[in-house]
Amino acid sequence: MGATAQKDAPPTVEAVAPALSEDTSERTNSDQPIKEKSVAGGCLSVVVLGASGDLAKKKTFPAIFNLYKQGFLPDEMHIFGYARSKMTDEELREKLRGYLKPDRIDPAKDPEDVIKQFLNKITYIHGAYDADESFIQLNEEVSRHEQKRSDDVSPTRRLFYLALPPSVYPLVSKRISKHCMNQRGWTRVIVEKPFGKDLESSEALSSELGALFSEDQLYRIDHYLGKELVQNLLVMRFANRFFVPIWNRDNIASVQIVFKEDFGTQGRGGYFDEYGIIRDIIQNHLIQILCLLAMEKPISLSPEHIRDEKVKVLECIKPFNDKEVVIGQYEGYKDDQTVPNDSSTPTFASLVLHINNERWDGVPFILKAGKALDSRKAEIRVQFKDAPGDIFKCKKQGRNEFVMRLQPKEAMYMKLTVKEPGLDMRATQSELDMSYHQRYQDIVIPEAYERLILDT
Template identity: 70%
Template sequence: MGSGNWHVEKRLSIRNDSFTGADDLVPETGCLSIVVLGASGDLAKKKTFPALFNLYRQGFLHPDEVHIFGYARTKISDEELRNRIRGYLANDKSSPQQLEDLTKFLQLIKYISGSYDSEEGFKSLDKEIATHEISKNSAEGSSRRLFYLALPPSVYPSVCRMIKKCCMNKSDLGGWTRIVVEKPFGKDLESAEKLSTEIGKLFEEPEIYRIDHYLGKELVQNLLVLRFANRLFLPLWNRDNIDNVQIVFREDFGTEGRGGYFDEYGIIRDIIQNHLLQVFCLVAMEKPVSLKPEHIRDEKVKVLQSVMPIKDEEVVLGQYEGYRDDPTVPDHSNTPTFATVILHIHNERWEGVPFILKAGKALNSRKAEIRVQFKDVPGDIFKCKKQGRNEFVIRLQPSEAMYMKLTVKQPGLEMSTVQSELDLSYRQRYQGVTIPEAYERLILDTIRGDQQHFVRRDELKAAWEIFTPLLHRIDDGEFKPISYQPGSRGPMEADELLERAGYVQTHGYIWIPPTL
C-alpha cells in the first residue's frame, strides 16, 4: 500500500475516533512499540500476529513508526519466531502482494527471551524498545508502548510488576504505556477482584484494556447503531412487545485436545459469563448519553446490576457423552460442556422478559446468534399462530446476517399464510467488503485509546456477582450436568426449560443463507 493511501487511512481513522467519542486520544504520531508477551504460544500465533499483519497491510501500522517485539521463555532466534508464525499469516494461495507485504512485516519483529518474573529479561526488553525509539528519533517518554499479554492469567500480576518496574515510558511527554489482558479474568468474584486489585495497584484504569474478542465482532458492533439509530426499533424494544430473548453459542465439535484446560473452566466461564453476557448488555442496556466509551460502559454496568439472582429451576447443565474419555479430563469430572441459563432484569423496560443464554459444545450445528421473539398478535384473524411468532434474528457467525421473520400471504389464489423473512445477509449485500477480524479492531482501538469495546473493572465485578453462586455450586458437585449425545441439540431438559420460559419454536421454517 502506497504512502498516500496510508495517510488517507490515517486521517480516516482519526475522524472515526471523533465519531465514536473516544476520550483523551493521544495523536497517532511518534514511535509505536507493540510487545506480544507469550509470543511463542497458540493465541499469539493464531490471533495476535495475524491481526497485527492485517493492520499493517491496511496501513494502520506504518513501518516508519512501528516495531513489534515478541517475548517468551522459549529460547529461539528472531528468525525462528518469524518462521513459526509465517504459516499463520500467508499460504500457497496468497497473492504475490501479500507475500511481499509478509516479508516486510516479518522484518519488523524482534524476539527477546526471558522469564515472566525476573527483571533481567524485562530490562533487556526495555533496552531493545529504547533502541528502537532512539532510531526513530523519539524523545524519551514521548513514544507509545503497547503490551499484549497473550498469557495465562496466573502470570498477569508478575508480568505487570515487571512492566511497571522496567518498561514504562520514563517521562511525561505525551506518550503512553497500555496493557491488554486476555480473558479469563479470574474464575469467580473473589479471584477476579484479587486480580483486578493487583493490576490496579500498578496501572490506572485508562491504561488497562481487558479484551473480550466478541465485542470486536462486526454484528456485535452493529447493535448500538441498530437499536438507537432506527426509529423502527425504539417503541418495540421493551416488555410490552418482546416475549423473550435468546443469545446462543453452539459448536459442532468437542474440546478436541483442550480438555484439560476446558475442564478447569467449563462452558459458563468459557463462553456465557463473558462473551454472551457482553452481548446481553448491548441488547438490554438503555441508550447512553453519548457514544463516549465511559457513557456506554456506564449503561452496561447498570443493566448488569439490575439482573436478579439466578434460580436453580432456570438452569440446565449438560456434558456430552465421551467428554471424560479425554485422558486430560478427570474420570469423575462435573464440568458442564452445555448450559442454558435464564436471566431476569428488574427494571421498567424488561420486567418479566426472560433472557435465555445458551452455549454448548458437540452439538448439531455451529453458530452464534441473538434471537428476539415478539409476543403473539392479539386478535389473530388469520389463525396463523401455529406457524410461529415474529422474530428478529442477528446472526453473529458464521454467515453474518440480520433477518426479520414475518407472516405473509402465500402466493396464489387462496388466502393462506406462511412464514418468510426480510433478510440482510452480509455476504450478499456487501460483496467484496472484507469484514475485519475482531482482534484487528480491538488492537486498533487500543492504539487509539478507545476503551468502548473493553471491559471495565466494575463491569467485570458485576458480571461475576451474577454467576459466582451458581459456579461454586457446580464446583462443589451440588449441581450435576445431564448427559447428552454428541451431535444432538443438547439435553432435552433444555428445550423443556425454553418452553416453560415462553419461547415458541417455529416448525416448518428454516432460514437458509443466500448463496452468491
C-alpha cells in the first residue's frame, strides 16, 4: 500500500494532455485518427510483456488503443507484444481485434480503418521470461524501430508494461535492466498490484525492483485509482463547502465500502487461490478508497502530498478485532480445476476498521468484498446520524446517506427525508440522484487503465 501510493494520484486526462503536448492544433500528413489532442512527437515504443494473457487483451491493449484513437499517443508509436505463446503478428492482432471498441473515434474516420492502423502498429515476439537471448532479440526489434522512426539525435522513449503475475516481475525486470534499457531517452516500467503476499514479500519485491530501476522509472499502479468516481472523491470532499463541516464523527454514523461480483473465478482459480479476496481486493482497492475518504486535505494535488496524508490514515488504523471479521467461500469454488481440493482461501470477506484520530474516533469503516454474490456492484456508502428531535417520526424511513456508485453505471446520490406530496404532513425518503449516463450523455468516461498509462 505504501509503495502503491507513490504514484497513485494520476491527474485527469485534460490535466495531463497539455503538459505532454507541444502543439494541440491539427496536424497534417498523419494517420492519427483524431487531431484535437496530440502528445509531443517522438518515437515511443510500448512493450507489453504477457501479451497473450487475459489482462493484456482485455485491459492493456484496449486502453492503449483508446488513447491512440483520441490522439494522446504519437504517430511514431509502435507496440511490441512479448509472451511465451507461439503465434504470429497476425494471430495476435486477430486475438485483440474483438476487444477494440470503435466508440470515441472521429466521426469523419472509418472505424475499421482506425482499428487496422492500430493493429498494424503491433509486432509480436515469442520468448521465455528467463531467456537472455529473447530479451536481446526484443531490444534489437525495438532499436530497429527507433532507428527507422527517428534520427540519430532525437530522444526516444520506451515503456514496458508488465501484464504478468508478480512472481515473474524479478525475472523479467532483471532482463529489461540488463538488455533493454533506452540509451537515447527515458525508460519506464509499469507493474500492477498485488505487490507480494505479505509485508516480507512486498519489501523483497520492492528491493529487487529498486535495485534495477530508479524511482522515476518505476510506476506501481492500482487500476482502481483511475476510476472516474474514485478520482472524484478528492473533488467531492474538498471542493464542496457543505461537506467540510459534516465530514466527521459528530455527523457520520458509519462508512461502508463494498465490492461485489456476480461471477466466480472463471478459470482463474489458480491465480486467485494464491491470494484470496483480502489480498486481491481489500488490502489494495478498498484500503486506497478508505484513505481517500478519511484523509485530511493535502497541501496540494501532487502525488507526494496525497501519499503523505494517506499514510497518516494508515498509521491511525487500529488492529482489527477478530469478532468483527467474517470470511467465507462460495459453494462450487473448488469445482474450478485450477483450485486445490483442500483450499480454504476466502472468496468473501467483511471486516470493520476503526481510525483512531480526532476526526473518526468511534466511526466504523466496514469493508466488504466477495465473488459469486447476488449482484455486481462497487459503492461507497456514507451514513449520517439521526437528526436530533424527531418531530416527524421519520426514523423508520432510514437515515440520510451519501452514496457513490463506482460500477456499474457510475452515479452519486443522496438519500434525504422529505415531505410526501399531499395534504398530510407525512415524511418519506427520496433521493437526489446524479447518474453519469444521464448527466453526461455526450461524454464517454475513460477506462481506469487509460488514465494510469497516460500518466506515465
